[in-house]
Amino acid sequence: MQTVKMVITGPFNAGKTEFIRSVSEIEVVSTERKITDTSSRIKKETTVAMDFGRITVDNDLVLYLFGTPGQKRFDFMWEILSEGMLGFIVLVDSTRPETFREARQILDVFRTYADTPYVVAANKQDLADAWPVEDLRIALKIHPGVKVLPCVATDKESVKKVLLELLYSILETVPE
Amino acid sequence: MALKGNLRDFSTTQLLNLIHLARKTGALTIQVPSGVTSLFFREGKLVYAATSGQDGHLTSMLARAGRLTEEQARGIRQHAADRSDKELAMLLISAGYLSQRDIVDSVRRDILETVYGLFAWSDGLFHFEPNRLPSEDVITVSIDLENIILEGSRRMKxxxxxxxxxxxxxxxxxxxxxxxxxxxxxxxxxxxxxxxxxxxxxxxxxxxxxxxxxxxxxxxxxxxxxxxxxxxxxxEPEGLPPKQPPVTEMVSRSPAAKRSVIHKLINRIKRL
Structure with a gap:
């Protein structure tokens, strides 16, 4: 059995758990805990270890989706999770510009872990306050060659599109 | 879609850079403790600025630029109260008091001072309204944002x-x-x-x-x-030793095998 993995990262409350939940064939294994610090104003529970979803391709191949912990004090987990990843997705909450700088920093950290393809998913595009995707590209200083994709993490079709775009980017890096 | 937030998270410099790169047209309104400032842009260039704490009448701009004394400005304003800035400018030029260059430079100076004043603030709500332009009555200029961004960065506290x-x-x-x-x-x-x-x-x-x-x-x-x-x-600086690729099962496989795996994943996700 061959297993491959992708990592879904991004700032606290970007929607990583929902993203994995939308496509995982198993109930997402998520270690969520009640929040006791100032982040509790934003949401009641957060992922403290990691999210873990699975998509079985066939008898010989399984794709695992790992979501990184949202809070910064668990960033020691990131490098462990990134080991051997096919590629990664940086999920950004398009309605919260206060998280853009952190998203950029997370992206830079992950790029140092592995030279693998990645895409940026601009989540919560269904909300009125969402920044447009092209404005997010500029705000996050994303290189023109990297895909910045609209996303609604609770919508399966939207999540599928992001995963497919990442896979197409990965395919481009593999020689014929 | 909205382009709004707080300067705490997205600075004036970053906002101007975004407007410049996206060649936006519209009004950026920033609310800081000193008042509300509106900056107007046409295709990524700054064309006008107005702030609630400052008299934006042309005569006041000319006085601030040293082209008129306070007394002259007051006198002209009293005699031409019903004139728009553009009409007033034409009158001043026709009468030979000022050149077109004097007026444009004064308006430009005033706009720049307004926008530079924003760099001092690190906290304040902002909102960008696409396609909103200033009134037809005011004199607009066209200022590249590159130099403003550079100067703003110099002033960043x-x-x-x-x-x-x-x-x-x-x-x-x-x-x-x-x-x-x-x-x-x-x-x-x-x-x-x-x-x-x-x-x-x-x-x-x-x-x-x-x-x-x-x-x-x-x-x-x-x-x-x-x-x-x-x-x-x-x-990344050149000349550094290349990064070690991650040790994965994928890496050890041939390109053809990798492509096959990725195609399988693509097909599976499409079917979800």
Missing amino acids: EWERLKDELPDLNMALKFTDRPQTQLRNINLTVDEWRVISYINPRNSIKQIAQRIGMDEFQIRKLVYGLLQVGLVEIV
């Missing part, structure tokens, strides 16, 4: 923030290959030229600073300005 934006001085710089960058329209200081002369993917930012005798803060501030205006971008 939040030194700590520079460190956030440019955390690693071991990285190198290269000139951006974005074709719309207009190098000719950018006024660089002597220090900026000195840095520019050393820009090369082989030189780390730290090495450049050492070579020209700048401390970390000075080089961060200067490079930040160059980055914001889009002249340069950060790259």
Whole structure:
């Protein structure tokens, strides 16, 4: 059995758990805990270890989706999770510009872990306050060659599109 | 869709850079403790600025620029109360009191002072309203944002923030290959030229600073300005040992096997 993995990262409350939940064939294994610090104003529970979803391709191949912990004090987990990843997705909450700088920093950290393809998913595009995707590209200083994709993490079709775009980017890096 | 937020999270410099790169047309309204300022843009260029704490009448602008005395400004305003700024400007030019250049320069100066005043604020709500332009009655100019961004960066008071934006001085710089960058329209200081002369993917930012005798803060501030205006971008320095690829099952496989796995994944996700 061959297993491959992708990592879904991004700032606290970007929607990583929902993203994995939308496509995982198993109930997402998520270690969520009640929040006791100032982040509790934003949401009641957060992922403290990691999210873990699975998509079985066939008898010989399984794709695992790992979501990184949202809070910064668990960033020691990131490098462990990134080991051997096919590629990664940086999920950004398009309605919260206060998280853009952190998203950029997370992206830079992950790029140092592995030279693998990645895409940026601009989540919560269904909300009125969402920044447009092209404005997010500029705000996050994303290189023109990297895909910045609209996303609604609770919508399966939207999540599928992001995963497919990442896979197409990965395919481009593999020689014929 | 909305483009709104707080300067705490997205600074004036970053906002202007975004408007410049996206060539936006519309009004950016920023609410800071000193009042509400509206900046108007047409295709990424600043055309007008107004702030609630300042008289925006043409005569006041001319007085602030030293083209009229306060008394002259008051007198003209009383005699031409029903005239728009444009009409008033035509009258002043026709009467030979001022040249068109005097007026345009005064309006430009006033607009620039308004926008520079915003750089002092690190907290304030902002909102961009697409396609909203100033009244037809006012005199507009067209100012490239590159130099404003550079000057704004020079005035930025939040030194700590520079460190956030440019955390690693071991990285190198290269000139951006974005074709719309207009190098000719950018006024660089002597220090900026000195840095520019050393820009090369082989030189780390730290090495450049050492070579020209700048401390970390000075080089961060200067490079930040160059980055914001889009002249340069950060790259990995050349000559470093290549990164070790991650040890994975995928890596050990042949390209054909890898492609086969990725095609399988694509087909599976399409069927979800």
